[in-house]
Amino acid sequence: MQSFTRAVIGTAAVALLATACTGTSNAPQADDDATKDVSITFWHGWSAPGEAAAIAADVKAFEAKHPNIHVKVVGNINDDKIKQALRAGGANAPDVVSSFTTDNVGTFCASNVFADLKPFLDRSGIELDTTFPKPLQDYTQFQGKRCTLPLLNDAYGLYYNKTAFKAAGITAPPKTLSEFDAVARKLTKVKGDSYSQLGFMPNFHGYESTATHFAALWNPTYFTPGGKSNLAKDPAFAAMLTWQKGLVEQLGGFAKLEKYRATFGDEFGAKNPFHTGQVAMTMDGEWRLGMAREAGVTFDIGVAPFPVPDAQADSYGKGYLSGTVIGIAGTSQKQNAAWELVKFMTTDTDAVVSFANAIHNVPSTLDALKSPALTADLKPFIGIAQHAKSNTTPASPNGGAYQLTLQDFGYAHEAGKVPDLAAGLAKTDEQIDKDLAQAK
């Protein structure tokens, strides 16, 4: 009996261990015939009715051009679902996938979960340099492997309350950070131990006032050519943190600003502090203008590029860029048909312009950026998107972990918990390198 029991347990253990070895995503050959009648599934993350309608219109335009390819659209998908679906594969898994999280491109490319698009681009004769702006090319590839393409773009700029500017006697938006600091001070109205109006919320929890968005104003280099974290060696980061903390002090100090920040509504809700007049200026993406209108904002809103460091005044007009990415599932058996949809959505100028106008995003191709059909609202951001010095955060094998670590250090620094900035940045480099080593 004992030997029988041992045999049962042993067999079970071996079976468990063996089944614990999971399958992998074996990329199929793209040998499907895209000219035959075929159905493909497209997953995306948009969920608002207007956005879903814009996607539906885009897909309808595609199907009109490719009547043999039928697209099943599934919305409101996040990266967690994408990961699980692509891992499992099967008939219901998507063929075309878009993701808002550009930070995950490194993981998607490195793991082959998204198919390599280079053969498709070559076959279609698409030259990346003449099709997409350089920063958008950067955040859609990882270490030379192109597994996604940009599907619209987000550009960050300065929104300001024109009514508050007029009341304070300010005639034009600031162009350098020293001008910006002075304007922020002038617009700040203290009330008791708080504010009735704050010029600008510089704290890193102030929604889009993140360390990476600010750092883009200095054109930083996040990693050395060898892939090591570069925060301590690139003076851009110390300069950014020093400027940010200086502004925090000028506007009343960290604790006072944090207390005021706690009164803010949700970033993406109607009570956003810029909508309510709690802050007179904010850094935000191109979507803010539409949201402000929907929230019923009554004051005049001005939009301009975010001010730049005084020493780089000639680079005024640049900003941080990010955006949605789109790719083909590595497990898809219909990659040629899937490519037709990806190609249409990312490179067809009319499709890109219509989609950009519909969801208030910046278009992602060079031709679309020049289109006269773009709405006036997008114009200021078109300039930012096209500026030669606009930049983005690089892809990394562990997603946005390095950005989170930098942001975490920023929280400590703005709160006055970092006695030695250079040593703190060096320690942050060490942490980022440890996280990267774990991901490799």
Add this chain to the structure above:
Amino acid sequence: MTSLRQKHRTETLRNLAFLSPWLIGVSVFFLYPLVSTVYFSFMKYDGFTPPTWTGWKNWQYVFTDYPFFWPALRNTLWLVVVMVTLRVVFGLGIGLLITKVKTGAGFFRTAFYLPYLAPPVAATMAFAFLLNPGTGPVNSILGSIGLPQPGWFNDPAWSKPALTMLALWGIGDLMVIFMASLLDVPQEQYEAASLDGAGAWQRFRYVTLPNISPIVLFAVVTGVIQTMQYYTQPLVAGKVASGVIGGAGQQFEPGYPDKSTLTLPQLVYHLGFQRFDTGGASVIALVLFALAMVFTAFLMRSMSERSVA
């Protein structure tokens, strides 16, 4: 001899057949995940590419290099000690009070039980609204009577006490269990104790408590295990308080404010689904499993020793 062996084998197979539902359940829902988790804790696995052996690398990373692990462990232990204790004491106290109520007992039972039925996300969002340090009614009331106004979910020192308040608000589950056990204590024991001159505290200490001690043990053990799995409330509280609850592509900041609401289950998600590091996530899952086992064994043993004594 052969027929005896054959009979023995037949009996064994029959017994195994009767046990098979349990064996299949335990194998599929306990042993397989457990063995898989141990296996993956020694592998590099992103969910897509084949797992590769890394030895103790994941363990070393989690214990020495992962900056969120120790704050999350400290928070989890704080919640186990403070929240579980207060929940048991509060649940028992409410149960005692309601069993004594003569009129309106049904109303009070319902009133105390209803919050337990509230969905955790909705309840946490409501608490975050009530406790908003700038606009919430709680601080408005505190301020109007000259009391300090804490930062609640926005202050690292107050975020865990605020979560504890939320847990005490939803005490309905423990209240019902304690009420049932309290009503089950034989009345004659109270009468005998009273005749012997026992006061209220002595009746509670020497009659009530010994009778309900298995229920107390059950409440503590399940409370510890639930707290080890505490995920939704701290995550939602942190996200709502930080203001970043929407925004596609937004980075996930674990444990706002200042890692004070970070718990170990959040790290399982953070590593496993945000960094695609199944190995590191498995290590944390095993730490949770070991902690739950140690706590449970310790509690069971100390209770059994007490009952023997």
